[in-house]
Amino acid sequence: MTDPNPHPRTPACTGPHDPRGPHTLVVRLDSVGDVLLAGPAVRMAVAGSRRVTLLAGPLGEGAARLLPGVDEVLTFDAPWVGREPAAVDRAETAALIEALARRRFDRALVLTSYHQSPLPMALLLKLAGVAWVGADSEDYPGSLLELRHRRAAGRHEAEAAMELAAAAGFALPDGDQGGLAIHPPPDTGPLTGTDPYVVVHPGASAPARAWSRARAARAVAALAGAGHRVVVTGGASEKELTAAVAGEHALDLGGRTGLHELAGVLAGARAAVVGNTGPSHLAAAVGTPVVCLFSPVVPAERWAPFGVPHVLLGDQSAPCAGTRDVRCPVPGHPCLDAIEDTEVLSALDRLPPAPSRTVRAAEAARPGGAARETHTSPEDRTALEARA
Incomplete structure (x- = not known):
C-alpha cells in the first residue's frame, strides 16, 4: 500500500x-x-x-x-x-x-x-x-x-x-x-472544608474491584466512629451509591467533581480508601497515600498503587484470583467484603503522614x-x- x-x-x-x-x-x-x-x-x-x-x-x-x-x-x-x-x-x-x-x-x-x-x-x-x-x-x-x-x-x-x-x-x-503525575489540581477546599479528612471512593467500573454498598457504608460509619472526618466521592452516575454510603456519617460529594476536581479532593486528603480503580491511581498521581481494597481478579504486582505509600487489603489467594472477572464469581464477595473495620483503621494508622497540598502540587508540576x-x-x- x-x-x-x-x-x-x-x-x-x-x-x-x-x-x-x-x-x-x-x-x-x-x-x-x-x-x-x-x-x-x-x-x-x-x-x-x-x-x-x-x-x-x-x-x-x-x-x-x-x-x-x-x-x-x-x-x-x-x-x-x-x-x-x-x-x-x-x-x-x-x-x-x-x-x-x-x-x-x-x-x-x-x-x-x-x-x-x-x-x-x-x-x-x-x-x-x-x-x-x-x-x-x-x-x-x-x-x-x-x-x-x-x-x-x-x-x-x-x-x-x-x-x-x-x-x-x-x-x-x-x-x-x-512516579505518576498530573497537572496541578484545583483547590477544592470550598467543597471539602479545611479540616483533615479521609476520602472513601466506593465505586468501580468493575464491581468485583470494590466493596458492596452495604459494606462500604459500614466502613464509613466505622471510620467516623474512630474520629476520622470522611469525604465520599463518586461520579455523576454514582450519586445514589455515594449518598447511601455516606449516610449521616460523611460528606457526600457524589456527582460534584469532574476528574481534575476529584484530583483536588484527593490531593487534600490524609489518605484514600478505594478499590483497584482509576481514583486509586489518581490519588497516587497527586501523592496521596492509599488504602487499596484489592480484589485479586487481576494481579497486585501489576496494578497496585504506584509510587506512593499504600496498604493492600483483600484476600489475594481467593478463588477469583487471576480471573479478570468484572463481577465477583464467589457468593458474598468475600475477598473484599470480609475485610474487617479494624483492618481498615489499622491500615490508615500504618500510612505515613501525607505531604502538604503545597508540596504535592510542586511535586506534581515538576516532572512535566x-x-x-x-x-x-x-x-x-x-x-x-x-x-x-
Missing part, C-alpha cells in the same frame, strides 16, 4: 530527522487508570520529542488531558478494547487513519496491558504511514513493529511502559523520579516542566470522539 503521507522518516534508534526531535505518538487506550499509569512513559517521550500526541480511548481521554507535556489528545473508540467494545466502523477507522497520516508522525509507541495485543493498532498506524512503531508483543508482529519488545515477567504496568519507552531510546528528564496546552482540533473531535 502506498504511504498516504510520504516523507522522509528515520527509526528511533538512529535519531530523528528533525534536529528538534521527533513528533511522537503515544497510544494508550482503555480507562482512566491505564492512562495515568502510562504517564511516566509519556514524560519520557516528551523529554525526547519536539511534540507528543496521545491517542486515548473515550474512557481515558479525561486522564490523557491531565498528563504533563502532552501537546494534543486524539480519541478513538477501538473495537478491540473494553467490556462493551464499539462496533467495527469503516468510516471511523478511515477517519482515524487520515487524522494520523495528516500529522506525519516520526514514531509511535503502543502501550498495552500485559494481556493485550498491540497489533490491531500497529496495523492502523502502518496504514497511516507511521514508519516506526514500537510495542510489547508476545505475538509475531510481521512487518507491523520495528521494535518488538518483551516485557519482563510480573512487571508493574507503569514500569513495563517505562521499559518499553527506554527500549525505544527515550529517558526520563533530569530530576524526574518516574512548564505545562503545554492540550487540544484537539474541531475536525478531529468530530471525527474521532466516542459516539454519544
Whole structure:
C-alpha cells in the first residue's frame, strides 16, 4: 500500500530527522487508570520529542488531558478494547487513519496491558504511514513493529511502559523520579472544608474491584466512629451509591467533581480508601497515600498503587484470583467484603503522614516542566470522539 503521507522518516534508534526531535505518538487506550499509569512513559517521550500526541480511548481521554507535556489528545473508540467494545466502523477507522497520516508522525509507541495485543493498532498506524512503531508483543508482529519488545515477567504496568519507552531510546528528564503525575489540581477546599479528612471512593467500573454498598457504608460509619472526618466521592452516575454510603456519617460529594476536581479532593486528603480503580491511581498521581481494597481478579504486582505509600487489603489467594472477572464469581464477595473495620483503621494508622497540598502540587508540576496546552482540533473531535 502506498504511504498516504510520504516523507522522509528515520527509526528511533538512529535519531530523528528533525534536529528538534521527533513528533511522537503515544497510544494508550482503555480507562482512566491505564492512562495515568502510562504517564511516566509519556514524560519520557516528551523529554525526547519536539511534540507528543496521545491517542486515548473515550474512557481515558479525561486522564490523557491531565498528563504533563502532552501537546494534543486524539480519541478513538477501538473495537478491540473494553467490556462493551464499539462496533467495527469503516468510516471511523478511515477517519482515524487520515487524522494520523495528516500529522506525519516520526514514531509511535503502543502501550498495552500485559494481556493485550498491540497489533490491531500497529496495523492502523502502518496504514497511516507511521514508519516506526514500537510495542510489547508476545505475538509475531510481521512487518507491523520495528521494535518488538518483551516485557519482563510480573512487571508493574507503569514500569513495563517505562521499559518499553527506554527500549525505544527515550529517558526520563533530569530530576524526574518516574512516579505518576498530573497537572496541578484545583483547590477544592470550598467543597471539602479545611479540616483533615479521609476520602472513601466506593465505586468501580468493575464491581468485583470494590466493596458492596452495604459494606462500604459500614466502613464509613466505622471510620467516623474512630474520629476520622470522611469525604465520599463518586461520579455523576454514582450519586445514589455515594449518598447511601455516606449516610449521616460523611460528606457526600457524589456527582460534584469532574476528574481534575476529584484530583483536588484527593490531593487534600490524609489518605484514600478505594478499590483497584482509576481514583486509586489518581490519588497516587497527586501523592496521596492509599488504602487499596484489592480484589485479586487481576494481579497486585501489576496494578497496585504506584509510587506512593499504600496498604493492600483483600484476600489475594481467593478463588477469583487471576480471573479478570468484572463481577465477583464467589457468593458474598468475600475477598473484599470480609475485610474487617479494624483492618481498615489499622491500615490508615500504618500510612505515613501525607505531604502538604503545597508540596504535592510542586511535586506534581515538576516532572512535566512548564505545562503545554492540550487540544484537539474541531475536525478531529468530530471525527474521532466516542459516539454519544
